Amino acid sequence: MIHIMGYIKSDALRETGFVVLDQYDQEADPKEWLDIEYVDWKSSGDTRFAPLASAFGEIECNGFWNHKPPRTDKDGVFIPSQVEKAPNLTRRAQEPGANIGRCRVIELQPNTYADALYNLHQDDNNRLNPDGTGWVVRGFFNLTDDKDSYFVLRENRTDPSVEYRIALPAGAQLIVDTQRLWHAAAHYGSEPRYCLITSWTSGPELDAYIEKYHGTSQVPNVEVPQDVLDAGQAEQSRRIAARAAALAARGQADQTAMSEA
């Protein structure tokens, strides 16, 4: 007899790998992200992170599999000093009632669409995740009102034929299978972008939350002029080739398939 278990995943994410939820009234809440403590943590782009939950409740951002004992991205421990400064962000991360792994605010400095294409990566959300349990996906709550910025999602890193561009005003709420979809933000402006990112375990709790807030992937793509799209694609190709050449010169292979963040 053959047993095929597989992970528990959300039907709502099956087709495209993401949903956009109802917009949250972000302006009604205080700017808690300015009060919490950040650590330097290299992700895609020029970033810092402020963890709300980490592997053992310390202010650090390492993947849970890098701790002893190594474990998957579940059962994150909320950090009392951060929770105290960010009660609304904590409440929102916990609202679905799904298991939470890493939970942190990202601070991203301004960049461009071309930068975002080069920064596209997949997350390592399900390392050590036991087969038959819930697949870990991520919630993105945009905190700053980044009217000209957008999230870029692709099925394939270098293929522009499937590309979703999701607007990032204050209160934008997305849930993304970031281990499946290549993703990065194009952030225009002069101030950093802040976004709460939470690892949630798929299951009935998350499904109910997606339904409650009308999760859908039927949202319009942010319109970007074709010449900007073409120039971004060309720049991504150029940078990938330049990096491969630099690594080849050092006798190393490219390892950008999985990111820590």
Ligand SMILES: [Fe+2]
């Ligand atoms: Fe990521």
